[in-house]
Amino acid sequence: MAEPKKILIEHSIFLAVVTLCGFLIENTYYLQILTFIGINTILALGLNMLMGYAGQVSLGHAAFYGIGAYTTAILSTTFGLSPWIALLCAVGLALLIAFVVGLPTLKLSGYYLGMGTLGFGMIVNIIFREWSSLTGGSSGFVGIPMLQIGSIFFEAGRSYFFLVWAAVFIAVVLCRRILSSRMGRALRSIHDGESASMAVGVNTHFLKLQIFMFSAALGAVAGFLYAHFVMFISPESFGFMVSVKMVTMVVIGGMASVWGAILGASLLTLLPEVLHSFQEYEMIIFGLILMLVMIFMPQGLTRGLLDIYEHSYKKAGVKKF
Amino acid sequence: MQEIIQYLFSGITTGSIYAVIAVGLSMLYSSTELINFSHGEFVMLGAMGILTLWVNAALPLPLAFLLTVVAVSCVGMIFERLAIKTVKKPQPITLVIITVGASIFLRGVAMIIWGKDPFSVPSFSSYESIEIAGAALVPQSLFIVFAAFILAGAIHLFFKQTLTGKAMVACAVNKKAAWLSGIPSESMGVLAFIISTGTGAAAGIFIAPITMGSYDMGTMLGLKGFCAAMIGGLGSLWGAFAGGILLGVLESLGAGLISSGLKDAIAFILLLLILYICPGGLFSAKVAKRF
Numbered sequence: 001m002a003e004p005k006k007i008l009i010e011h012s013i014f015l016a017v018v019t020l021c022g023f024l025i026e027n028t029y030y031l032q033i034l035t036f037i038g039i040n041t042i043l044a045l046g047l048n049m050l051m052g053y054a055g056q057v058s059l060g061h062a063a064f065y066g067i068g069a070y071t072t073a074i075l076s077t078t079f080g081l082s083p084w085i086a087l088l089c090a091v092g093l094a095l096l097i098a099f100v101v102g103l104p105t106l107k108l109s110g111y112y113l114g115m116g117t118l119g120f121g122m123i124v125n126i127i128f129r130e131w132s133s134l135t136g137g138s139s140g141f142v143g144i145p146m147l148q149i150g151s152i153f154f155e156a157g158r159s160y161f162f163l164v165w166a167a168v169f170i171a172v173v174l175c176r177r178i179l180s181s182r183m184g185r186a187l188r189s190i191h192d193g194e195s196a197s198m199a200v201g202v203n204t205h206f207l208k209l210q211i212f213m214f215s216a217a218l219g220a221v222a223g224f225l226y227a228h229f230v231m232f233i234s235p236e237s238f239g240f241m242v243s244v245k246m247v248t249m250v251v252i253g254g255m256a257s258v259w260g261a262i263l264g265a266s267l268l269t270l271l272p273e274v275l276h277s278f279q280e281y282e283m284i285i286f287g288l289i290l291m292l293v294m295i296f297m298p299q300g301l302t303r304g305l306l307d308i309y310e311h312s313y314k315k316a317g318v319k320k321f
Numbered sequence: 322m323q324e325i326i327q328y329l330f331s332g333i334t335t336g337s338i339y340a341v342i343a344v345g346l347s348m349l350y351s352s353t354e355l356i357n358f359s360h361g362e363f364v365m366l367g368a369m370g371i372l373t374l375w376v377n378a379a380l381p382l383p384l385a386f387l388l389t390v391v392a393v394s395c396v397g398m399i400f401e402r403l404a405i406k407t408v409k410k411p412q413p414i415t416l417v418i419i420t421v422g423a424s425i426f427l428r429g430v431a432m433i434i435w436g437k438d439p440f441s442v443p444s445f446s447s448y449e450s451i452e453i454a455g456a457a458l459v460p461q462s463l464f465i466v467f468a469a470f471i472l473a474g475a476i477h478l479f480f481k482q483t484l485t486g487k488a489m490v491a492c493a494v495n496k497k498a499a500w501l502s503g504i505p506s507e508s509m510g511v512l513a514f515i516i517s518t519g520t521g522a523a524a525g526i527f528i529a530p531i532t533m534g535s536y537d538m539g540t541m542l543g544l545k546g547f548c549a550a551m552i553g554g555l556g557s558l559w560g561a562f563a564g565g566i567l568l569g570v571l572e573s574l575g576a577g578l579i580s581s582g583l584k585d586a587i588a589f590i591l592l593l594l595i596l597y598i599c600p601g602g603l604f605s606a607k608v609a610k611r612f
Contacts, residue, residue: 051414057413116593280432283432284433286429287424288422289422290418290419291423
């Protein structure tokens with residue numbers, strides 16, 4: 001990975017931007033959108049580890065997002081536990097389910113892996129919808145309590161913005177630590193050639209399972225933050241289209257790049273907000289943008305825009321001489 | 322007993338529709354190695370087409386059927402030319418997202434043209450239902466099952482008997498070799514898309530009188546079509562067909578005997594079981610490469 005100094009600079013810029021945004025923006029609507037971007041970034045970061053680095057597609061990742069949200073909702077509302085204990089339970093449950101599901105599923109690859117994770121995601125979503133005595137069914141789960149540390153309440157607004165982006169920062173640091181470790185190198189080797197990395201002694205199946213569990217845990221954390229932010233959850237927020245949206249965030253932002261995940265999450269959160277003014281044409285435009293980006297910049301926007309920049313730079317250079 | 326027969330009848334009817342959807346997906350996969358996530362939307366377009374041409378414009382049923390299938394195949398062809406062909410470095414994940422984008426796009430278009438309200442299409446035949454062992458069998462079901470078999474049989478004959486069909490099989494087996502022996506592999510890809518979306522439209526026409534239709538009916542149907550194709554074995558025509566019937570029957574039995582809320586889960590539970598136990602599908606002779 002890059003030298004520690006560069007990482008330090010990048011992290012300080014990141015923190016500075018977040019702090020500035022948090023203190024300068026007064027409009028609660030903007031803060032709310034930035035909070036959503038933060039939650040989606042955590043989702044995208046987790047999936048990015050799985051897709052971008054380990055090269056494994058998951059079309060059912062919204063299941064873990066939902067498991068996080070529903071676990072904390074049920075434990076903190078129905079059973080009256082502290083949300084922070086519920087967070088631990090949510091992450092624990094997500095890890096456990098990821099382990100059980102990942103064990104057989106990650107032996108598949110390509111389209112088969114995509115279909116397997118898709119099936120898993122659909123089943124979890126149907127459970128959310130049908131187990132109505134526990135989850136509130138399709139009408140949703142109401143009355144999730146606010147988060148609180150001591151006397152500080154995290155309301156929708158500035159304090160929640162800082163809470164979410166602090167979590168994003170921790171997630172970014174965690175991902176980078178993992179990537180620069182032995183495990184990160186082994187992961188990238190799976191992406192480049194699974195048989196080759198097996199041949200040099202990487203336990204690929206176990207490694208894939210570990211990273212699947214890690215991304216599931218991040219998904220659960222995002223679900224926890226989402227549930228206590230919106231205070232109302234329903235199965236639609238964790239359906240197939242959400243899984244697809246998560247994959248899209250990773251791919252559009254640019255796979256195998258931590259900052260790409262932030263870009264992808266921001267774009268996919270902002271786009272529907274911007275497109276609201278088009279009302280009925282929202283879906284058409286969203287679909288078109290997805291297709292166009294993939295047709296013209298299959299490497300994602302980060303890489304695609306860089307390429308365009310470098311290309312025009314070269315052209316300008318040629319003209320000079 | 323009577324109930325079970327009734328469930329079987331309705332299961333085979335919906336199953337044959339899943340079968341047609343699965344055949345279209347499976348065929349496209351075997352000739353282009355592409356999984357079309359917007360396939361369900363073409364099914365929806367088929368249902369919308371029959372609503373417009375038969376119910377609203379009052380054209381005769383066969384003509385409306387033909388026009389709908391042709392129109393939807395044209396949409397499929399345009400989609401292939403504009404969105405799939407233009408991809409520079411086709412990788413599975415890129416193509417998956419493009420087809421997902423297309424499905425959102427088509428759903429948006431359908432919402433604007435046909436509105437958000439669900440609609441229903443009257444049944445195709447006005448004959449009385451037949452009673453077999455106490456269970457009612459609607460003639461329309463017979464018609465649908467029959468048509469599904471004819472459709473699958475026609476595709477089978479096309480692949481086995483015609484030169485174009487054989488050329489498509491050659492492309493599926495080895496694209497480069499087929500190209501070297503003079504088969505225009507690119508136009509075979511377009512043809513595969515046309516046939517696949519055409520069968521999707523036919524499935525949409527069959528399902529229109531059975532369930533309520535709406536602009537967002539396609540996603541679930543498309544996903545169930547996948548499950549059926551996977552159960553039978555991706556790339557095998559009759560395997561996908563049998564997978565569809567099996568899925569329909571199990572779904573109907575499960576919904577009737579266990580719980581109707583579980584209906585949608587059955588397809589995906591089956592899918593996972595198949596993937597874990599025999600990822601090549603139940604009816605596939607070949608040993609599946611898991612890529």
